[in-house]
Amino acid sequence: MxxxxxxxxxxxxxxxxxxxxxxxxxxxxxxxxxxxxxxxxxxxxxxxxxxxxxxxxxxxxxxxxxxxxxxxxxxxxxxxxxxxxxxxxxxxxxxxxxxxxxxxxxxxxxxxxxxxxxxxxxxxxxxxxxxxxxxxxxxxxxxxxxxxxxxxxxxxxxxxxxxxxxxxxxxxxxxxxxxxxxxxxxxxxxDGMDLLYTMERAWFEARRGIAGRRKDSHVAPAVDLLAATPVLSATTLARILGITVKSAIRILDTLVAAEIAVEVTHRSKRRLFGLKGLAPLREVVRPPYRPDPSRGRGRPRQPIEEEEAEVAPPPLPPLTPIERTEFDYTVLEEAMAHLGAVVRQARRALGMAADGGNPVESGGVEAGLERDAIND
Structure with a gap:
């Protein structure tokens, strides 16, 4: 039974x-x-x-x-x-x-x-x-x-x-x-059903948040890429869209300001971004450290009140077929092959590190391209 x-x-x-x-x-x-x-x-x-x-x-x-x-x-x-x-x-x-x-x-x-x-x-x-x-x-x-x-x-x-x-x-x-x-x-x-519907709703809300931008804008493709991958760096975005890393950073900062994306902040440079509301970011995002211009040197920090843990809402229902037809999926489809290549590249880098190389210790596969391009 x-x-x-x-x-x-x-x-x-x-x-x-x-x-x-x-x-x-x-x-x-x-x-x-x-x-x-x-x-x-x-x-x-x-x-x-x-x-x-x-x-x-x-x-x-x-x-x-x-x-x-x-x-x-x-x-x-x-x-x-x-x-x-x-x-x-x-x-x-x-x-x-x-x-x-x-x-x-x-x-x-x-x-x-x-x-x-x-x-x-x-x-x-x-x-x-x-x-x-x-x-x-x-x-x-x-x-x-x-x-x-x-x-x-x-x-x-x-x-x-x-x-x-x-x-x-x-x-x-x-x-x-x-x-x-x-x-x-x-x-x-x-869990797969929850993931699919969470991705769908997060992507739909993000696309709706950038509605009205000109058709040649790279913002919409950036949203599609954020929907596809847990975190995204400016270098990866730049490579896929064929733009400069600085332009990619400006796009990502625009999405953060619009509360469409969030910054994953375990670093001050070579920053990573994700679509708001999608795992694994929900549990690990915290604001990046930035010097407080109002606080003099040596002055103690103000006490920070602890916030209550946010309870994740239940998954939303799926989109209707009519809602799904509102957007162009071309860039998303083209990006998936590149994202697969990123995984293979990371695996090779970790393998080299295990064999005595140091691509991870030196900042990663793509860190060199971003090191000089991104300044916080």
């Missing part, structure tokens, strides 16, 4: 997500964000928990400004966690030759399950057998993403992997684990 209920919930949740994504203009942007959240979730279960801010900033190729009390070993651990998460991303999106061989072997394991089994049960049993055989998790996770499409549960490669079912406290007994795996899939599908 427990298994049947979990199976019904998972199947219904995945079906709703598939229907919502079918033909959705933000589908590719959703996949970009969903993959980052999925690898963060999987890395946490595998003992490599990384803060969403750290992951997003690392992808931008920028040096993390960490708390000064952290030891060198602690800083290295954060970078190692980012490298681990991006390696999981590599397995999901663009496996190399050896990884592809492992993924195909995992696919064969799933294909060996009895055809009479529902796809979700077949995947659960195949995953369980794979783990019991001592094989690595990333290959089977990537194989499951392909399995959902082959069995027509999903039309897009949505990264649903049931990661929470592999937590250390989860019982491995078959009667306990199979429902846990299905419940984990159902939660991931529900």
């Amino acid at each position: 427990v298994l049947a209920s979990a199976l019904a919930d998972a199947a219904a949740g995945i079906a709703r997500l598939d229907q919502a994504l079918a033909g959705h203009p933000l589908a590719q942007a959703f996949l970009y964000r969903a993959r980052l959240e999925a690898v963060r979730r999987m890395a946490a279960v595998d003992g490599q928990l990384i803060d969403p801010w750290h992951l997003a900033a690392t992808i931008e190729g920028l040096r993390l400004r960490m708390d000064p009390y952290l030891r060198i070993i602690d800083r290295g651990e954060i970078l190692e966690k980012a490298r681990f998460a991006l390696t999981l991303h590599h397995w999901l999106v663009d496996p190399d030759f050896d990884q592809e061989g492992e993924v195909q072997r995992a696919e064969a394991m799933l294909a060996m399950q009895p055809a009479s089994l529902p796809p979700l049960i077949a995947a659960a049993q195949g995953f369980r057998e794979w783990i019991e055989a001592g094989d690595a998790r990333p290959a089977m996770r990537a194989a499951m993403v392909r399995f959902w499409r082959k069995r027509q549960l999903l039309r897009l490669p949505v990264p649903l992997t049931g990661a929470a079912s592999l937590r250390s406290e989860q019982s491995w007994a078959r009667d306990d684990w199979l429902p846990a795996f299905l419940r984990a899939l159902a939660r991931e599908a529900a």
